Amino acid sequence: ETGVTQTPRHLVMGMTNKKSLKCEQHLGHNAMYWYKQSAKKPLELMFVYSLEERVENNSVPSRFSPECPNSSHLFLHLHTLQPEDSALYLCASSQLALAGKADTQYFGPGTRLTVL
Amino acid sequence: QQPVQSPQAVILREGEDAVINCSSSKALYSVHWYRQKHGEAPVFLMILLKGGEQKGHDKISASFNEKKQQSSLYLTASQLSYSGTYFCGTEVGGGGSNYKLTFGKGTLLTVNP
Numbered sequence: 001e002t003g004v005t006q007t008p009r010h011l012v013m014g015m016t017n018k019k020s021l022k023c024e025q026h027l028g029h030n031a032m033y034w035y036k037q038s039a040k041k042p043l044e045l046m047f048v049y050s051l052e053e054r055v056e057n058n059s060v061p062s063r064f065s066p067e068c069p070n071s072s073h074l075f076l077h078l079h080t081l082q083p084e085d086s087a088l089y090l091c092a093s094s095q096l097a098l099a100g101k102a103d104t105q106y107f108g109p110g111t112r113l114t115v116l
Numbered sequence: 117q118q119p120v121q122s123p124q125a126v127i128l129r130e131g132e133d134a135v136i137n138c139s140s141s142k143a144l145y146s147v148h149w150y151r152q153k154h155g156e157a158p159v160f161l162m163i164l165l166k167g168g169e170q171k172g173h174d175k176i177s178a179s180f181n182e183k184k185q186q187s188s189l190y191l192t193a194s195q196l197s198y199s200g201t202y203f204c205g206t207e208v209g210g211g212g213s214n215y216k217l218t219f220g221k222g223t224l225l226t227v228n229p
Contacts (some may be wrong), residue, residue, distance in 0.1 A: 001158070004157075040221070041221065042118050042148075042203075042218075042219045042221045042222070043158075043203065043205075043219035044220070045216060045217070048216065056216060078172060090157065090158070090182075101149055104148070104160050104163060105148070105160065105205075105217065106160065107157035107158045107159070108157055109156060109157045110157060
């Protein structure tokens with residue numbers, strides 16, 4: 001138990017569906033992240049929110065839309081996905097450190113997404 | 117640019133040692149090591165900052181060679197619980213973007229009885 005929860009744990013959706021992934025952190029952190037993990041590929045950073053503002057968008061298609069209403073919650077809204085979007089979606093949080101000091105990211109268990 | 121991990125996979129017998137390497141083509145500010153067991157979230161192991169620092173806990177330790185832009189993870193007297201995929205995440209440059217990690221593809225470690 002890392003203090004980061006994700007729901008649902010598994011999701012199957014059609015290409016025309018709209019769904020949302022939810023992440024909640026109970027660690028008092030001020031930064032949250034979405035990663036995509038596909039088979040045989042490295043973890044890919046998708047979005048970063050720092051103090052509830054998006055600071056990084058790693059060229060992610062617009063069919064993925066993040067939302068961070070407060071420092072504890074992060075959503076990933078999905079619409080008109082493609083089969084190649086099937087993957088494990090991981091949420092992480094961290095406490096942004098002082099300048100020059102790296103921070104530790106704590107991961108949630110992930111949502112296994114299958115797009116049919 | 118993502119770091120390169122080697123080897124891609126390693127199989128050990130309980131009690132044996134292993135070394136996993138993580139190399140970058142860019143100057144590194146920090147290296148983070150994570151372990152992920154099948155079906156679970158990645159779990160943080162340690163961070164190494166530039167300066168050639170070596171860290172460790174229990175029988176897992178790591179080094180960071182700033183000149184070679186490389187970090188190595190050392191697992192000694194391996195236990196069954198060490199099985200999993202080990203990822204390195206690298207932070208390049210001067211540490212200004214201290215939230216952005218780029219991960220390697222991972223090294224699958226299997227420890228057999």
